Amino acid sequence: MRSVLQLRTPEVAGNNDQRSGLTSSTPHPDASRAEAPPKLRFKDPQIEMSHGAGGKASRRLVEGLFAPLLLSSDSSERLADAAHIEIGGAIVAFTTDSFVVHPLRFPGGSIGELAVNGTVNDLAVSGAKAHSMVVTFVLEEGLASSVLEAEVRAMADALKRAGVTMVGGDTKVVERGKADGMYITTAGIGSPIHGVHVDAKTVRPGDKVLLSGPIGDHGITILLARADLDFEANLNSDTRSVLPMIEAMAAHAAPGIRWMRDPTRGGLATSLNELARDCSLSIELNEEEIPMRDEVRGACELLGLDPLHIANEGQFLAIVSPEFADIALNAIQLTAGGEEARIIGQIRKEPANTVVVNTRYGGTRIVDMLVGDPLPRIC
Structure with missing residues (x-):
């Protein structure tokens, strides 16, 4: 999410300079009314590997400790x-x-x-x-x-x-x-990038969810590289720059781009749950439309992992207004590496703050952000 901050250079004040109210011997006039320290919501007794996995524990750490102490008191943005x-x-x-x-x-x-x-x-x-x-x-x-x-x-x-x-x-x-x-x-x-303004607050019901390519390649590749598993897979990390695809999309559909994210730690599920919460809307995904290699699907089924939680290092998600969605998708698909891009869902009004998946078998399920750390140290 874009955060626009105005940086001001502090002025140097002498003993009689009243521009800043600070002198070498005079206390600040507001010193007696110092702000109360922010109330922290981070109550975890110690740091665990899950705090770096990009899921719920990471969010507790950022929003409960880092943001209250590090963001300015007049800022409404999050880290x-x-x-x-x-x-x-x-x-x-x-x-x-x-x-x-x-x-x-x-x-x-x-x-x-x-x-x-x-x-x-x-x-x-x-x-x-x-x-x-x-x-x-x-x-x-x-x-x-x-x-x-x-x-x-x-x-x-x-x-x-x-x-x-x-x-x-x-x-x-x-x-x-x-x-x-x-x-x-x-x-x-x-x-x-000219014409692109990314902000979760601009997301509206009816907007489309675009994904640039197959999910899970990086996370499963790392898992197989470090684990002694009896599982053979011709799989490589998807690490790459996504900038060429985003520039191509922006050249044709910049006014329609609402929000973007690279779904690294915590995967698609965590990125989209964060968006759903930030925009107070619902995100509906169609499982059949989410591109995924058979090797990734097989490894996740074998190990009991949800592929929507697996990290990616060369894909991006975009929320695009409906009138620009097909134009944006076509631009990505015509860019090298974007051939498997898909529209995988849309934004709904209800149920708010929720990601819902229409499964391949005709049912629906709610997908939360990552809990725990099934695959730490991946990036």
């Missing part, structure tokens, strides 16, 4: 992956992300490539095109230099494909056994 910030009259898009995937390399990608694609995608679904990034590597003592070189090369290749420049960074080394080899943190800046 999100990316924000559009006004600086000196110009709008700049900004995002940050950390990558702790295990294993570092997996079929179809690796942590270095994932770090670039994930940052580009967070900006893209906020309605912005990435231009520059900075990166921090947290390296574990004993990591083979050949492993590090491979990830830096993977990152360089992904940057080139995305047309993004790396402009700075930092490196830290921690003791052996403290970082699973390597953690990567990125921050990216970009500029808004």
Whole structure:
């Protein structure tokens, strides 16, 4: 969700300067009326793996602890992956992300490539095109230099494909056994895509739900790469930049784009439940229309997982007004990698704050956001 903030540069005041009311020896006039500390709703006794899985526990952490303390008291926005910030009259898009995937390399990608694609995608679904990034590597003592070189090369290749420049960074080394080899943190800046305004508050009944391609590839690939399972699958992570598809859609249907999200941790179910709550509407999905590979479906059935909760790293969801839905879908399908895009559902008025799925067998079921952490450390 886009958050537009006005940044103001604080003025430097001398002893007799009344512009800010602050001097070196005089207390602030409102010091005796300091704000009461915000009431926190985060009551979990300790941090668990589920707090990083993108589901209900993650939301409790963000909304119950981070948002009350870190958001300004006059802000009605919630903390999100990316924000559009006004600086000196110009709008700049900004995002940050950390990558702790295990294993570092997996079929179809690796942590270095994932770090670039994930940052580009967070900006893209906020309605912005990435231009520059900075990166921090947290390296574990004993990591083979050949492993590090491979990830830096993977990152360089992904940057080139995305047309993004790396402009700075930092490196830290921690003791052996403290970082699973390597953690990567990125921050990216970009500029808004012309005509696109992404806001859950603009979503209306009748709007269509678009999905750019098959779900679950990344999460199941990671699971199979790290688990000793008797399950063979010709499956690769879907990690990629979704920006080309979003730019193509925007070129033809920008006025109709209401909201976008890349359904990473927690999958489609969590992303759409967050939207349903933010817009106070219902989202109806048609299970038969949701593209999914047989390998993903089979693995989920074998392991008792809901594919709607499985992470993706190269797909995006979009809510588009009905008059632009077919135009937007056609634009995505004509873009390389978007051939399997589908309209998978629509927005309803009731039941509010709920995601409902029409199943392949003629019934309906309510799908909640992810509870627990069936697949932690995936991105």
